[in-house]
Amino acid sequence: MERVPILKIGPTLFVSIQIDLQDESVVRLQEDLADELARTGAKGVIIDITAVEIVDSFIGRMLTMIGSISRLFDAETVLVGMRPAVAITLTELGLSLRGVRTALNAEKGLALLTGSS
Amino acid sequence: MPELPIQSGDDVVRVRQQVRVLAAESGLSLVDQTKLVTAASELARNALVHGGGGLARVEVVRSDSGKNGVRIDFVDEGPGIPDIDLALTDGWTSGGGLGLGLSGARRLVDEFELTSKAGGGTSVVVTKWSR
Numbered sequence: 001m002e003r004v005p006i007l008k009i010g011p012t013l014f015v016s017i018q019i020d021l022q023d024e025s026v027v028r029l030q031e032d033l034a035d036e037l038a039r040t041g042a043k044g045v046i047i048d049i050t051a052v053e054i055v056d057s058f059i060g061r062m063l064t065m066i067g068s069i070s071r072l073f074d075a076e077t078v079l080v081g082m083r084p085a086v087a088i089t090l091t092e093l094g095l096s097l098r099g100v101r102t103a104l105n106a107e108k109g110l111a112l113l114t115g116s117s
Numbered sequence: 118m119p120e121l122p123i124q125s126g127d128d129v130v131r132v133r134q135q136v137r138v139l140a141a142e143s144g145l146s147l148v149d150q151t152k153l154v155t156a157a158s159e160l161a162r163n164a165l166v167h168g169g170g171g172l173a174r175v176e177v178v179r180s181d182s183g184k185n186g187v188r189i190d191f192v193d194e195g196p197g198i199p200d201i202d203l204a205l206t207d208g209w210t211s212g213g214g215l216g217l218g219l220s221g222a223r224r225l226v227d228e229f230e231l232t233s234k235a236g237g238g239t240s241v242v243v244t245k246w247s248r
Contacts, residue, residue, distance in 0.1 A: 088151070093224065
């Protein structure tokens with residue numbers, strides 16, 4: 001199983017998903033992020049999915065859960081870089097990713113976090 | 118026709134990759150490729166989680182009107198689905214999921230055929246046509 005690295009830059013954790021996600025990798029990412037949030041006291045999480053070709057219901061549910069878990073650590077999650085084809089497919093699938101903020105790219109996501117903190 | 122095993126999370130990723138290659142080859146648009154690969158991901162996971170593992174057959178097909186498409190047949194020998202109508206209802210789940218896997222996969226493809234009987238395994242055949 002491949003793991004997704006988490007980078008801490010200032011008060012923000014950056015996650016850029018560059019692998020073809022299997023379920024175990026997403027679950028692991030969720031656990032690793034919770035650990036990092038507890039350890040660092042980060043105030044924001046940016047998840048970059050520019051390279052992610054599909055988000056199915058399981059991955060979508062995990063992303064929503066990451067948003068909820070972050071909030072329990074007083075941190076906000078912003079999902080950035082969603083591909084247009086992924087957005088169309090997610091909507092048709094019936095997934096709204098409720099509770100997760102989104103931004104066009106990492107730069108705008110970071111601005112969203114610093115503006116709201 | 119390639120026959121792909123579905124016995125692990127890695128296998129689910131391999132099924133997605135194979136579907137992506139054939140969908141691109143048969144001329145599906147990027148959005149349609151993404152829809153088909155997403156549906157394949159849902160159905161491969163179902164075969165793994167609910168069917169105890171299975172296999173996928175992926176092939177390029179051609180319609181009577183000359184359109185190219187991709188057909189995938191997911192087969193498992195699991196416990197089967199006792200109530201297919203219920204299983205295809207949005208939000209109904211047998212486990213801890215969102216209940217969108219099967220119903221969502223059906224929305225993402227052009228043709229969807231589910232055969233299952235309690236105790237007798239499940240087969241789902243889906244097809245997506247190029248436009």
